[in-house]
Amino acid sequence: MTDADAALVARVVAADDRAAFELLVRRHQSPLRNFLRRLTRGNAARADDLAQEAFIKAYAALPSFRGAAKFSSWLYRIAYTTFLNDNRGRRGDETEFDEAQHSAAADDAAGAADDATDLERALRRLPVRQQAVFDLHYRKGMTHFEVAESLELPLGTVKSDLARGQEKLKEYLDDWEVA
Amino acid sequence: MRRFEESMERELRAAEKPLVDDGFTEGVLRRLPSRRRRLEWSPRWTLAGAAAAGSFLTLVLTPPIETLWHWSGSIAGFAVPAPTLLVFIVFAAVPLVWLLRSD
Numbered sequence: 001m002t003d004a005d006a007a008l009v010a011r012v013v014a015a016d017d018r019a020a021f022e023l024l025v026r027r028h029q030s031p032l033r034n035f036l037r038r039l040t041r042g043n044a045a046r047a048d049d050l051a052q053e054a055f056i057k058a059y060a061a062l063p064s065f066r067g068a069a070k071f072s073s074w075l076y077r078i079a080y081t082t083f084l085n086d087n088r089g090r091r092g093d094e095t096e097f098d099e100a101q102h103s104a105a106a107d108d109a110a111g112a113a114d115d116a117t118d119l120e121r122a123l124r125r126l127p128v129r130q131q132a133v134f135d136l137h138y139r140k141g142m143t144h145f146e147v148a149e150s151l152e153l154p155l156g157t158v159k160s161d162l163a164r165g166q167e168k169l170k171e172y173l174d175d176w177e178v179a
Numbered sequence: 180m181r182r183f184e185e186s187m188e189r190e191l192r193a194a195e196k197p198l199v200d201d202g203f204t205e206g207v208l209r210r211l212p213s214r215r216r217r218l219e220w221s222p223r224w225t226l227a228g229a230a231a232a233g234s235f236l237t238l239v240l241t242p243p244i245e246t247l248w249h250w251s252g253s254i255a256g257f258a259v260p261a262p263t264l265l266v267f268i269v270f271a272a273v274p275l276v277w278l279l280r281s282d
Contacts, residue, residue, distance in 0.1 A: 030198040138191045
């Protein structure tokens, strides 16, 4: 945890300082929302709802946060769990929900709406967990250990996800170059 | 693979565009629960209530004290034995002082 985060967390825990919590939200909202937008394949509204829920859960759980991990790692863990639970709920509620169809449609929409590079489009084809691992390691600059901590995965799984993901990405990108 | 990894890292970091807050933080703050206040107040009032109830039951139900209570009540309020009064005052005052100080 950075010193600045640690000081703010301490203020929230000790005195329920909402101004301190506001600073934490402002500091982390952009990378967290970006992270969730990628996991939800560009669904900005759903990603923002999940991000809000993650911050609210973090606020409620802050007294139990011991500061052993970085605040950001802890926050991403909450966000990722919130995302997974929401996915499970959607699968239960929407019998017609089809992950592959949903992904393809969302990819088309996202591809048309943004100026994603080939690499980003290739990333969207990876399984959700691998996308999360790539995002936290390469975009957020987390170490393997921090990624494992954030996603509650064994360290070996993180390393193999990165290695396998890279192979798949190279494959996709080579195919597109050939085509 | 190493070169691929490095160029991928560069490209992914460059593509991480900051999102404008645009009311997001206010939305979070509006939805925050008032959890702490309830958690802090609840045990305090429970303790204060339990102490008051305990003092009352001790005074009313303990036979010697009950006798003294009725006897002193029939003559004058000052006739309650000093130890009983002391116990009552301590039991009633401690939680009250604690409540006032913690605010």
